[in-house]
Amino acid sequence: MRNGRKFAQVLDGARAVFLSEGFEGANVDDIARAAGVSKATLYSYFPDKRVLFMEVARGECQRQAEAAMQLVRPDLPPRDLLLSGARQIVDFFNSPMSLSIFRMCVAESERFPEMAREFYRNGPMIARDMLADYLRCATQSGVLKVEDPVLAADQFAELCKAGIFTQRLFGVAEELSEDWCETVARSAVDMFLARYGVAD
Missing domain, CATH: 1.10.10.60 (Homeodomain-like)
Known part of the structure; x- marks a missing residue:
């Protein structure tokens, strides 16, 4: 049981x-x-180790989504909220777990297509939708100017992967340093706000 x-x-x-x-x-x-x-x-x-990994990965995706919920605080200035989110995304993409989830979903996508979709629904989609909701509200309140909140949320996640995920995926780099991860997170926020921020 x-x-x-x-x-x-x-x-x-x-x-x-x-x-x-x-x-x-x-x-x-x-x-x-x-x-x-x-x-x-x-x-x-x-x-089977694969079944165990799938169970752990499912829980990890849910844990990441729940942690993301704690970050969505409308009272925070956009830069502070986005930087907290960027750090979490960067740390996840720099971890062996994220690489394993990605590789297994790709490797098993033909035999078990529902597995990859379930991982996406349980983690990345929840986080994306929460960020999109925040961006929508922030735009309505005038602190950001985002025309398409869902697209912008996807763009933010991609910015947080830059310089990390592809290198890790192809084995070009081992787990990257905290200093570099912080640089990537801050740069992602700077670029995002350069496009969607409101001038003071």
């Missing part, structure tokens, strides 16, 4: 290992050790 303390331990242990090592680098022995359970217990819940 997929509930209870041991099931939660398996997911917590798997999340720690997958976040650190990605799907390819994680092995079942390390996951069982991190979870504090036997391999037999782990296999009783998840007979």
Whole structure:
């Protein structure tokens, strides 16, 4: 049965290992050790590492979306709110977990097309829609000028990937430094506000 303390331990242990090592680098022995359970217990819940990863990735997408909800505070100035969001997006794209999610969704998209769509609905789409709602409200209140909030939200996410995701995806760079991630986040906000900001 997929509930209870041991099931939660398996997911917590798997999340720690997958976040650190990605799907390819994680092995079942390390996951069982991190979870504090036997391999037999782990296999009783998840007979396949891919199924376990999918469950962890689904939870991670939901966790990212919930964290994004905490950032959407209309009382914050646009630059502060966008910078908080940019840092979160940049950190996610710099992580082994995001690379593994992307690679697995692409690799399995023909056999399991619903899997990729579910990941998108559970994470990126929720975050995009929340940002679009904020941009719509900020435009109505006069602090931003955004004609198409959904397109602008997608553009913001792409700016936050620049200089990180493609290099990580193709193995050109290992996990990038905090300083570089901060530079990317700030630059994304600067460029976004140069297009959609309101002059003081």
